[in-house]
Amino acid sequence: MKTLKKSGLSKEQIVQAYREVLRGRRLDERLWQLTRIGKTSFNISGQGAEVAQVAMAMAFDHEKDYFLPYYRDMTACLVWGMSSKDILMGSFGKDADPSSHGRQMPNHYGSKEHNIVSFSSTVSTQMPLATGVGYAALLENKDYVALTTTGEGSANQGEVQEAMNFAGVKKLPVIFVVENNAYAISTPIDEQYANKHMSDRAVGYGFEGITVDGNDFTEVYLTFKKAVEDARNKKGPKLIELMVSRLTSHSADDDQTIYRSKEEIESMKEKDPLTDFEKQLIKEGYLTQEEIDAIDVEIRAEVDKATDEAEAMPEPAADTLLDEVYAK
Numbered sequence: 116m117k118t119l120k121k122s123g124l125s126k127e128q129i130v131q132a133y134r135e136v137l138r139g140r141r142l143d144e145r146l147w148q149l150t151r152i153g154k155t156s157f158n159i160s161g162q163g164a165e166v167a168q169v170a171m172a173m174a175f176d177h178e179k180d181y182f183l184p185y186y187r188d189m190t191a192c193l194v195w196g197m198s199s200k201d202i203l204m205g206s207f208g209k210d211a212d213p214s215s216h217g218r219q220m221p222n223h224y225g226s227k228e229h230n231i232v233s234f235s236s237t238v239s240t241q242m243p244l245a246t247g248v249g250y251a252a253l254l255e256n257k258d259y260v261a262l263t264t265t266g267e268g269s270a271n272q273g274e275v276q277e278a279m280n281f282a283g284v285k286k287l288p289v290i291f292v293v294e295n296n297a298y299a300i301s302t303p304i305d306e307q308y309a310n311k312h313m314s315d316r317a318v319g320y321g322f323e324g325i326t327v328d329g330n331d332f333t334e335v336y337l338t339f340k341k342a343v344e345d346a347r348n349k350k351g352p353k354l355i356e357l358m359v360s361r362l363t364s365h366s367a368d369d370d371q372t373i374y375r376s377k378e379e380i381e382s383m384k385e386k387d388p389l390t391d392f393e394k395q396l397i398k399e400g401y402l403t404q405e406e407i408d409a410i411d412v413e414i415r416a417e418v419d420k421a422t423d424e425a426e427a428m429p430e431p432a433a434d435t436l437l438d439e440v441y442a443k
């Protein structure tokens with residue numbers, strides 16, 4: 116594990132990164148609770164990938180770069196500029212939900228204001244769209260970069276290969292990410308792919324592939340920082356595989372204890388990136404346990420407030436059902 120100092124980030128930025136990690140965790144826990152008490156219909160969470168997502172998202176320029184996420188990327192979307200209330204309004208299906216005015220499934224993030232492109236439930240369709248964004252940058256001669264993510268199971272879809280191939284041919288500023296959490300719903304990786312690393316595939320498209328431990332904040336941040344610099348300098352795409360864990364079931368609709376052993380779940384929870392990050396922050400002198408506890412109190416209060424505010428927002432009116440769904 117690299118020290119946080121090696122990231123080159125200031126103490127302030129690192130403490131902010133911790134706040135984002137914790138916000139992602141506490142908000143996800145709230146979304147999970149809301150499904151359990153019947154206030155919302157669905158949640159699919161990124162618990163276990165928050166450190167990787169914060170380090171990844173911090174390496175981009177949120178004013179000009181584009182993000183084409185997948186359903187587990189809530190924490191990265193928060194770093195990119197969405198608020199807890201924005202996310203909650205999506206889960207409640209409120210009219211002011213910036214993702215889709217309550218038309219999309221929850222966890223299908225989109226924000227025109229923040230260059231976050233909404234996506235389909237059909238896995239990995241965001242990848243060719245990202246190649247399109249990269250192609251637009253080339254045609255417009257602009258220096259924005261597109262980041263797109265998917266899971267290791269979804270990375271086997273045909274259109275992912277098409278997206279990477281064209282991006283490689285045109286040397287487009289696109290960063291493809293596979294968040295490898297070892298499962299596609301209940302299917303373990305040895306039944307998903309025969310290559311050693313998902314990043315090995317990049318060589319077939321003529322660009323670099325890198326596998327990174329998603330719990331190592333500094334390593335993830337520096338890998339993306341370099342990838343963004345290269346993409347901005349017209350050196351072409353990268354494929355970055357983030358090794359993360361999925362601490363929860365696939366979604367609020369399944370029970371992972373049916374297909375994962377108790378020991379496996381326990382050992383994964385012992386390596387929770389949130390607790391490891393806290394230990395690292397304390398050991399390297401960025402925060403004390405008391406400061407961490409105080410930040411937690413603050414974030415929990417913020418999530419409570421956002422929940423109340425989002426819940427109180429108006430529903431979409433019935434006669435607007437088809438608005439925002441079809442182009443005028």
Ligand SMILES: Cc1ncc(C[n+]2csc(CCOP(=O)(O)OP(=O)(O)O)c2C)c(N)n1
Pocket residue numbers: 187236237238265266267268269270294296298299300361365
């Ligand atoms: C084209 C398509 N096939 C199947 C599904 C159903 N489905 C949704 S998520 C998922 C598993 C994806 O696993 P992975 O890519 O590893 O991502 P993870 O959920 O583990 O982050 C499947 C099969 C879908 N949404 N779209």
Ligand SMILES: [Mg+2]
Pocket residue numbers: 266267268294295296297298299300
């Ligand atoms: Mg997976």
